[in-house]
């Protein structure tokens with residue numbers, strides 16, 4: 001990261017903008033030696049639960065665990081099938097396969113690159129237990145259409161909201177639509193900790209109570225373990241950092257929107273052939289990533305790199321093409337929209353502290369003009 005003039009994300013700039021608040025919060029945890037769960041984690045659960053608009057939030061060690069815990073709490077297990085997308089980070093599918101369940105991939109929409117709700121029903125079998133829509137790049141999937149199919153077939157819905165802190169679908173956030181939503185607070189996410197952290201947001205109190213025990217060795221009381229759980233607890237320092245950052249999240253998301261708007265305008269005039277990921281009208285996006293599809297990605301990446309501009313690719317290999325999931329037997333051509341996206345998407349630098357004035361320059365470098 002350090003060698004780029006314009007990095008993909010700039011976590012240091014964000015830290016410096018709130019240094020005093022963060023340093024004070026971290027010092028408080030160290031002073032109290034409340035290193036695992038404890039008061040800060042409980043405080044964060046209340047505050048993030050309120051932010052999402054749900055009854056309960058359960059903090060855990062990372063976003064992958066959050067998704068796995070949520071699915072398990074709803075009864076997903078060995079032999080079940082879970083419908084999701086292959087155009088996502090591998091963690092989405094890992095959480096499913098870790099439970100002994102099978103990820104079943106459906107294609108995405110060409111405009112938004114989000115789950116194509118119209119493809120879900122055709123993927124349902126008698127083994128299907130749940131659907132995991134992924135709110136990729138910071139905007140929410142069509143929750144009305146997905147919930148309608150889920151309801152018709154009696155399926156659970158767990159939203160993967162690792163990239164969508166604060167995003168809404170018709171005014172409501174992830175976790176209020178499905179049975180639960182999993183969030184990741186990996187440092188580079190819109191709400192990022194200083195290490196790994198995650199949480200589940202849900203209105204299902206029973207599931208939340210189960211997850212709160214499952215993440216902490218199935219513990220009921222100090223020496224009483226109701227069932228064999230696991231260790232997926234949130235650190236006190238992460239919780240304290242997240243509580244500080246949560247107070248800034250909306251303002252940061254607004255700054256991201258301004259950057260995204262500047263990119264859109266620059267692309268429209270300088271590079272009309274680039275396809276920008278479409279914005280969903282029923283939702284409001286939080287622009288975790290700014291993604292464009294281009295014909296010759298390698299050339300674009302090389303031009304950016306040569307000018308000290310860091311770009312990313314989210315994601316170059318669809319999950320059904322990964323060695324990890326080849327055993328599912330999906331051939332090349334099985335998910336045409338997904339495969340085309342994997343070949344063409346490119347992520348431009350975006351973070352709240354990025355000067356919008358630089359967007360025009362990034363776009364002209366990408367365009368090679």
Ligand SMILES: *Cc1c(COP(=O)(O)O)cnc(C)c1O
Nearest residue numbers: 062063064089091092162184186
């Ligand atoms: C980051 C991410 C995850 C996993 O979160 P971790 O905290 O890294 O375990 C899951 N799904 C998506 C879409 C992500 O972007």
